[in-house]
Amino acid sequence: MDILSVSNQKGGVGKTTIDIHLAIRAAEQGKRVLIVDFDEGDVSQVFPEVAETDEKNYIQSSQLFDGSYVGGIPRQVAPNLWLIEADLAILDVDDMPLEAMYGPRDALATFADQFDLCIIDTPPNLQRRMLGALVASDAVVTPFNISRFTLARIPKLLNTIESIREVNPNLRLLGFLPNLVNSRSSNEIEALPGLREMYGDAMFEEAIIYRSCVSTSLAEGKAVWQQARSGAQRAAAAEMKAACDAVFERLYSGFGA
Ligand SMILES: Nc1ncnc2c1ncn2[C@@H]1O[C@H](COP(=O)(O)OP(=O)(O)O)[C@@H](O)[C@H]1O
Ligand SMILES: [Mg+2]
Known part of the structure; x- marks a missing residue:
């Protein structure tokens, strides 16, 4: 199982949006995907919510931090897609x-054999939850x-990754993905070609345009892409798919080692 975090110490940049699109895309491609919500429940x-009659012991994301997940299971929310959702205790x-x-x-x-890919949604600050991810x-x-975007942020983000690599040397930065x-x-x-020139490979060539249909x-x-009817929807679908595929291409080719 590969584990991918979608992170930025800033909120409102599209972490959750991209995270969910990555998860759905991978699930559609036949991967067994586990999506984990360490933020406040946007994912x-x-x-769909748990059915009232469903009394299975579903894991909630704070339990991954305190060990109490043992005996629980992730909840299936779509074909090939399982969720460990955020609970109130995640804030603690x-x-x-x-x-x-x-x-x-x-x-x-402990879930390595059950899933092919795990995608973690992170909160916008470098505290325990993001560190855990x-x-x-x-x-x-x-x-x-x-x-x-201020260019001054990139070195800060790179420093964060470097410091995490002291405890997790396997962590690879797949790159910065322009959104909105x-x-x-x-x-x-x-500005996009200039950023690519300045940061090279660390900057994705793909960029996701702001389109209201993404949030609706x-x-x-x-x-x-699951409801691409109008021209704008089809354009948004193509852009989002291309961005997701570029992320997977880097994930599976060992980029950033
Ligand atoms: N490409 C996009 N086009 C239009 N709206 C977007 C796009 N990406 C994100 N959004 C919207 O911007 C807001 C912030 O996105 P979100 O994924 O919640 O960011 P984060 O998780 O980083 O806080 C949300 O309302 C989301 O629907
Ligand atoms: Mg979010």
């Missing part, structure tokens, strides 16, 4: 001792919002 909300994880950051790594190792991960992808690009802003469109689809629990 969990996209999927940030107050746990530092050693808690090793919990998810050890817990997820990055310590457990083989790779990390960092979406960013080009309009609020305003297709009507020539500043933004023109997710609100209905669907990937944007």
Whole structure:
């Protein structure tokens, strides 16, 4: 099982959006995917709730930190797609001792045979929850919002990855993925080649354009390509698929080692 975190110490850059699209894409391609919500439930909300009659012991994400997940199971929410959803206690994880950051790594190792890919949604700060995700991960992808992007952030993010590599030497940075690009802003469109020149491979060539159908689809629990009817929807579908496939290409080719 490969473990991929979608992280950025900034909120509102599209972590959750990309995370869910990656999970649905991989599931559609036949992979058994486990999606884990270490944030405040944005991922969990996209999927159907537990049926009232369903009394199975489903794991909640804080349990990966304190060991109490043993005996529980991830919940299947779609074909090939299972979820470990966020509970209220996930917020308390940030107050746990530092050693808690090793919990998810050890817990997820016990699912290695059940799933092919695990995708972790992280909160926008470098506390226990994000550390736990990055310590457990083989790779990390960092979406960013080009309009609020300050170049000074990139070295900071690279430093974060470097410091995590001291405890998890296997962590690979797959790259920075531009999201929420305003297709009507020539500043933004023109900035993209410059970023690629400056950061080389660390910058994905793919960029995800801001399109309102991306958020409306997710609100209905669907990937944007699952309801691509209008021209804008089809464009959004193609852009999101290309971005997901580029992430998988880097994940499976060993990029960033
Ligand atoms: N490419 C996009 N086009 C349009 N809206 C987007 C796009 N990516 C993200 N959004 C919207 O932007 C907001 C922030 O995205 P989200 O994935 O929740 O970010 P994060 O998880 O980093 O906080 C959400 O309302 C989401 O629906
Ligand atoms: Mg989020």
